[in-house]
C-alpha cells in the first residue's frame with residue numbers, strides 16, 4: 001500500500017486554493033503596476049529641471065516649479081518625525097515593557113487606538129484650534145505638530161507589538177545578570193526589535209507624507225520658498241491639491257509631477273531607513 | 286562522615302541508579318506514605334541529614350514560602366546551600382525547584398502577583414529585606430536557564446554583557462575577561478576566531494556554555510543552574526557536567542536537574558522536593574544509597590508512584 005494515497009478531492013481543493021491565491025496576487029500587482037505606469041507616463045513628462053529649480057510664479061499659464069513645496073514637505077516630514085517618533089516609541093516601550101504592572105496602560109492603549117482612528121480632517125481642525133489659534137498664525141510648526149499627532153499612535157502601537165515579540169528569555173537573562181530595566185530595554189530589547197520597529201516608523205512616515213487635510217488648516221501653504229517654520233509653510237500635498245482642483249491645464253500637469261515626486265520621496269526615505277537599520281544591526285555594537 | 290570523602294563520593298563513585306538496599310528501613314509514618322500526607326496538605330518536616338551541620342551556609346532559606354497569586358508554590362522551605370559545594374535540587378515537575386532557584390536572585394520579582402513569606406539569606410544579606418539592592422544582589426549570583434538564551438549580539442558582547450552594564454569600558458579589561466570566561470567554559474579555542482560573529486550561529490551546546498561564560502564573567506559568588514542540560518544532546522551534556530565539576534572549585538553551585546544520574550555525578554548534596562516542600566536533604570551519597578525515607582529511595586531509583 002502506498003504510504004501517501006492521492007485523494008482527488010483534496011488535490012482539487014488545493015489546486016483551487018492555489019489558483020485563487022495566484023489570481024488575487026496578479027490582480028493586486030496588476031493594479032499597482034497600472035497606477036505606477038499611468039503616473040509615470042503623465043508625471044514624468046511634466047517633471048523637468050524647472051520643477052525642482054523654480055518656485056511657483058503665480059501665473060496660471062506658466063506656473064513655474066515646485067521647489068518650495070519639495071523643500072517644505074521634506075522639512076515638515078523631518079520636524080514631524082522629530083516630534084512624533086520619540087513620543088511614539090516611548091509610548092510603545094511603556095505599553096510593552098512597563099505595561100503589566102501599572103494602572104495606566106489600559107487607558108493609554110485605549111486612547112492610542114482612538115487616536116489612530118481619528119480622521120485626518122479632524123486632526124486638521126484640532127491643529128487649528130490647539131496650535132494655529134494660540135500661535136497666532138498658520139505655520140510650519142502647526143503643520144508639523146498636526147502630522148506628529150498622526151504619527152504618535154501608529155508608531156506607539158506598532159512598536160509595542162514589535163517589543164512584545166522579543167522573547168522574554170532575553171529580559172530574564174539580562175535581569176539575572178544584574179541589569180536594570182532600562183539597561184535591559186536599551187541594550188537588549190530595543191536592538192532586537194529595531195528592525196521591525198522601523199517598519200512601523202516607515203508606515204507612519206509614508207502616511208503623513210501623503211496627508212493633505214491636516215496641513216490645509218495648519219501649515220496652510222505658501223507660494224514662496226521658506227525654511228522658517230514660523231511662517232505659513234508650503235507642502236507638496238497642498239500644492240498638488242490646489243493645482244489639481246483648479247481649472248488650468250498647466251497647473252494640473254504640474255500636479256501630476258508633484259505626485260510622482262512625492263511618491264519618490266516616500267520610496268527613498270523608506271529604502272534609506274531600511275538600509276541604515278540593517279547596517280546598525282549587522283555591526284556588532 | 287569526614288570532610289574529604291563527600292566530594293569524591295559525590296562526584297566519582299556514586300553511579301545511580303544502583304538499587305540501594307536501605308540499611309535502616311525508611312522511617313516516618315509506617316502506614317500512609319509521606320508523599321500522600323503532603324498531597325493531603327499535611328505539614329512535613331524535612332528529613333535533613335546530619336552531614337549538613339558541618340557545612341558553612343552561603344544561602345540559607347528560613348521558612349520560605351511563595352505564592353503565585355492565590356496559588357502556593359513553596360511551603361516553608363528551610364535549607365542551607367553549602368559553600369563551595371554543588372547542591373542538586375531534584376523532584377517531579379512542578380514541585381517548585383525553579384521557583385526556589387528564582388527566589389534566590391529575586392527573578393520572581395518579574396512575575397506579577399508573587400508574594401513571599403519567610404526569608405532567604407545570601408552571604409548574610411537578607412534577600413527580601415525592605416530596601417535591599419536587588420540589582421546588586423543579582424550581580425552576586427549567576428544564573429543559567431533551561432533553554433540556552435544568548436542575546437542576539439556577537440559572542441564577545443554576550444560574554445562581557447555584565448561588565449558593560451557595570452560601566453566597564455576599558456578594552457583591555459573587557460578582552461581579558463572575555464577570554465578568561467570563555468576559557469573557563471572550554472569555549473575559547475572553538476570561538477576565538479569569531480568573537481564578533483553572532484552568538485545565535487552557535488550550536489545548542491556551545492550556546493549553553495556561552496551562557497555559563499556570561500554568567501561567570503563578573504565573578505559571582507553563587508551559580509544557579511536551572512536544568513542547564515535539558516536541551517542538549519548526551520555529548521554536550523557530558524561537557525557541561527565536566528564544566529560544573531570544574532567550576533565547583535571556585536563557585537558554590539545550585540543545580541536543578543531531572544536527570545538522577547546527573548545529580549549523582551555532579552553534586553555533593555541533593556535535596557528532594559515534592560509539591561513545594563523539601564522532603565529529604567543530605568549528601569548525595571546518603572540520599573542515593575542510604576535515604577531516610579522510602580519515598581526518596583523510590584524517586585531516585587525511578588520507582589516513583
Ligand SMILES: Nc1ncnc2c1ncn2[C@@H]1O[C@H](COP(=O)(O)OP(=O)(O)OP(=O)(O)O)[C@@H](O)[C@H]1O
Nearest residue numbers: 353356358376377378379380381382383384385396
Ligand atoms: N509565573 C508563574 N505563574 C503562576 N504559577 C507559576 C508560575 N511559575 C510557576 N508556577 C507554578 O508554580 C509551581 C512550581 O513551578 P516550578 O516551575 O517552580 O516547578 P519546577 O519544579 O521547576 O518544575 P519543572 O521541573 O517542570 O521545571 C507549578 O505548579 C507551576 O505551575
Ligand SMILES: [Mg+2]
Nearest residue numbers: 382383384511
Ligand atoms: Mg523548572
